[in-house]
Amino acid sequence: xxxxxxxxxxxxxxxxxxxxxxxxxxxxxxxxxxxxxxxxxxxxxxxxxxxxxxxxxxxxxxxxxxxxxxxxxxxxxxxxxxxxxxxxxxxxxxxxxxxxxxxxxxxxxxxxxxxxxxxxxxxxxxxxxxxxxxxxxxxxxxxxxxxxxxxxxxxxxxxxxxxxxxxxxxxxxxxxxxxxxxxxxxxxxxxxxxxxxxxxxxxxxxxxxxxxxxxxxxxxxxxxxxxxxxxxxxxxxxxxxxxxxxxxxxxxxxxxxxxxxxxxxxxxxxxxxxxxxxxxxxxxxxxxxxxxxxxxxxxxxxxxxxxxxxxxxxxxxxxxxxxxxxxxxxxxxxx
Numbered sequence: 001x002x003x004x005x006x007x008x009x010x011x012x013x014x015x016x017x018x019x020x021x022x023x024x025x026x027x028x029x030x031x032x033x034x035x036x037x038x039x040x041x042x043x044x045x046x047x048x049x050x051x052x053x054x055x056x057x058x059x060x061x062x063x064x065x066x067x068x069x070x071x072x073x074x075x076x077x078x079x080x081x082x083x084x085x086x087x088x089x090x091x092x093x094x095x096x097x098x099x100x101x102x103x104x105x106x107x108x109x110x111x112x113x114x115x116x117x118x119x120x121x122x123x124x125x126x127x128x129x130x131x132x133x134x135x136x137x138x139x140x141x142x143x144x145x146x147x148x149x150x151x152x153x154x155x156x157x158x159x160x161x162x163x164x165x166x167x168x169x170x171x172x173x174x175x176x177x178x179x180x181x182x183x184x185x186x187x188x189x190x191x192x193x194x195x196x197x198x199x200x201x202x203x204x205x206x207x208x209x210x211x212x213x214x215x216x217x218x219x220x221x222x223x224x225x226x227x228x229x230x231x232x233x234x235x236x237x238x239x240x241x242x243x244x245x246x247x248x249x250x251x252x253x254x255x256x257x258x259x260x261x262x263x264x265x266x267x268x269x270x271x272x273x274x275x276x277x278x279x280x281x282x283x284x285x286x287x288x289x290x291x292x293x294x295x296x297x298x299x300x301x302x303x304x305x306x307x308x309x310x311x312x313x314x315x316x317x318x319x320x321x322x323x324x325x326x327x328x329x330x331x332x333x334x335x
Contacts, residue, residue, distance in 0.1 A: 004049040005068055007112050008223050009104070011080035013044035015087060015251035016219050018289050031287045032294040034279075034301065039294050047287060048221060050113060056183050058190035067186050071107065079104035087251040091210040097256070105248050105256075106196035109224035109236075111189040114283045119188045120180045122235050152179040192236060200239040204246065204258040207265050215271045216252040216289040218297045220282030224248045232281050247277050252289040276300040 006013075013029065018041075021027040031042045054068035078100040086094055086101060109115075150162040153176040160179070163171065168178060180188065211217055227234055228243040238244055246258040255274050259265060275297040279286050288294045 003051045003055075004045075005051070005053045005055075006049045007053060008048035008108065008219065008221070009076050009080070010044050011076065011083065012104075012108070012223065012250075013048060013219070013287065015083065016217075016249075016288055017044065017252075019252075029287045029289060030291045030294045031285050032298045034282050034284055034286065034298065037295075037298055039291050039298070042287070047285060053113075053182070054111075054186065056186040058186040059194075060190070067190065075104055075107050083250060087254045091208075094208060097206055097208075101250070102201055103197050105224055106201060107189075107193045108248075109196050109226075110192040112222045114222040114281075115189065115192075116180065116185045117283075118233060119185065119192075121233070123178050123180065151184065152181055153177060154179050195236060200236060201258075203261060204239065205261050205265070207257045207259075207269075209255045209257055209269055209271075209274065211253045211255070211271045216293050217249040217255045217271055218275045218278050218286050218288035218294060219249045220278045220286040221284050222281045225277055225281040227277075227281075232277075247274055249274065249278060272296070272300070 014027065017027040017029045021029075026043055028041045028043055030039050031047055032039045054066065054071060056067055057063050057065050058067040058070070060067065060070060082098040082100040083104070086098060150164055151168055152160055153163055153168055153171060154160045155174075155176050158176075161176075168176065172178065178184075209217075224246065225232060225248075226236070226239055226244055226246040228238075228241065228245060234244075239246065240260075242260045242262050244260055247255065248258075249255040255271075257265065257269060257274075275286075275288075275293070279297040279301050286294060286297055288297065
């Protein structure tokens with residue numbers, strides 16, 4: 001369907017398909033429901049989507065443009081070929097990670113449905129905090145056209161209202177809460193992707209991980225994760241922390257591990273450690289090349305979530321996923 005828009009790109013998901021299905025007309029991967037533990041065979045096109053999720057301009061200067069078009073033309077298309085070529089090379093012969101892949105990962109980290117809920121929680125946490133920004137935004141973002149219109153705010157006793165941005169600044173100290181709706185999510189994701197790509201990612205050291213023969217990495221509905229000491233809901237600014245680590249599975253056989261330049265990499269990282277991080281960071285689903293591998297990753301999760309009534313990836317873009325505040329904690333590989 002034309003209005004299905006993927007928050008994890010199909011070309012990325014296709015790199016996790018079951019090897020036995022690659023020669024078929026419709027390759028599949030194995031998708032595990034984080035709530036129920038059930039694992040089903042699904043086509044990449046049938047997961048990681050929401051209707052009309054990116055129908056909006058985000059922080060694009062042209063308010064008539066759609067972020068979906070920008071992502072397809074300027075982010076996903078260049079990254080698709082680069083990812084295939086990069087992951088297809090033998091271990092030790094890949095060289096630098098292409099900038100097109102890094103830019104895609106910045107967007108993948110910023111635009112997941114789980115991030116919608118995290119943006120809301122982070123905004124709630126700083127609602128009465130006047131701490132200045134740690135660093136200025138990228139220059140181009142300062143020139144982005146401000147969205148016309150209003151924002152929704154909520155109060156525990158007074159209900160909800162639509163207000164202008166300037167009005168909210170005064171209202172937040174009176175107990176009003178900013179509600180992240182779709183236009184806000186698009187602008188936040190666009191700005192955060194810029195911070196990832198231009199500010200945070202260049203400061204990290206990156207390590208390429210190759211899965212051993214007969215083992216595979218999995219991917220989840222939050223395809224890029226960062227944290228330390230078991231904390232997985234940290235704002236992206238924590239990527240400046242010396243202990244932080246970031247995990248980004250690229251394919252069933254290749255993943256990236258990043259860390260602060262001042263911290264050494266772990267001496268050994270197993271595919272199961274990566275998969276446990278991915279599984280514990282997921283809200284709705286994880287996916288991989290084999291049923292056995294997905295089941296093992298699901299079993300590594302530290303909590304059981306409240307069951308959902310719908311299938312993984314088949315959610316409407318009416319709001320963020322539920323229960324993200326109950327994210328489990330997992331021990332990251334020690335540096």
